Amino acid sequence: MDDLTRTDDVTAEGPLLFARVLDGLGGGRPISWHELQGWQPARPGEMLWVHLYRNEPGVRDWLQSELHIPEPTAELLTGDMSRPRAFRDGDVLVATLRGINFNPGAEPEDMVSMQLWCDGERLVTLRRIPLQTPRDTLAEIDAGHGPGDAGALVTSLTEHMVHRMNAAIVDMNDELTLVEELDFDQEDQEALLRKITLIRRNCLALQRHMGPQHVALEAISRDAPDWFEGHDRREIGETIALLRRYLDDIDVSKESAVVLLDELRGRALAAAERTNYLLTIVAAIFLPLTFLTGLLGINVDGMPGAGEGLHPYAFWAVVVLCFAILVAMLWLFRRWKWL
Known part of the structure; x- marks a missing residue:
């Protein structure tokens, strides 16, 4: 079932949206829901990536029985607590990350959460609302130039999630630029006020949601298990720097919106x-x-x-x-x- 359309339907694949066995060389082969039960790597370098619809009945039980995930962690992975966070539990990395909702009719501030669990050989990602980020990484794997191990896969997912913020930020900056170039005396003041207020609200929402994500990514870089190698830490450090820059851009957009609002109110x-x-x-x-x-x-x-x-x-x-x-x-x- 396509990750972009799956909502509450039940299929023969149960909660599975897609799964790949990575070959360690940038590629991967599909694997069915039945085949991944009890999966073990057939040769060194293989790892399993499973992407699940977390609201499907039985997902929590499967996580506990198949992956031996503790009940509190399973509840976190399948629950509605979407605030970004990350922590290490032995050799396991657990994280909740947020991406911008680009689904039709959604606003930029309507964030989409993705839960992540990885022990170095198996990575499970879960979502409720359709999210394009896993599909970006999946396309790279199917093309043969994707991540080769667990650390690179986690890094790829975070990179795509952060990079997609750029589109929303650019759109807001373009809207602000257009408003700044208008002749306020010739425009509908009420319509301008509503537009600028909406942009400012979007900026505040993005800042509120993405600020904790910055902390979560730092926790991954700092506390991830040993299978998260040095080059993975450097790459996620670059993602953190990019996210920090995006947050600075949001600050600038927010301040510009405040200046425009003050000018309109002053007029x-x-x-x-x-x-x-x-x-x-x-x-x-x-x-x-x-x-x-x-x-x-x-x-x-x-x-x-x-x-x-x-x-x-x-x-x-x-x-x-x-x-x-x-x-x-x-x-x-x-x-x-x-x-």
């Missing part, structure tokens, strides 16, 4: 302040005019210009007076540099 605040200022100026201009017209509009006897026989031009005199007050206030506001 919105400035626009609101300009609007409030203009409303205040208009209110200040019309306040005396409103007072004057309200005063002259009261319905009491004795108002100047009201009643029959009084000055016929009283109304126009009031209009001229209001206009003169308006001009005087505009002149004063310009003199005081309020306008």
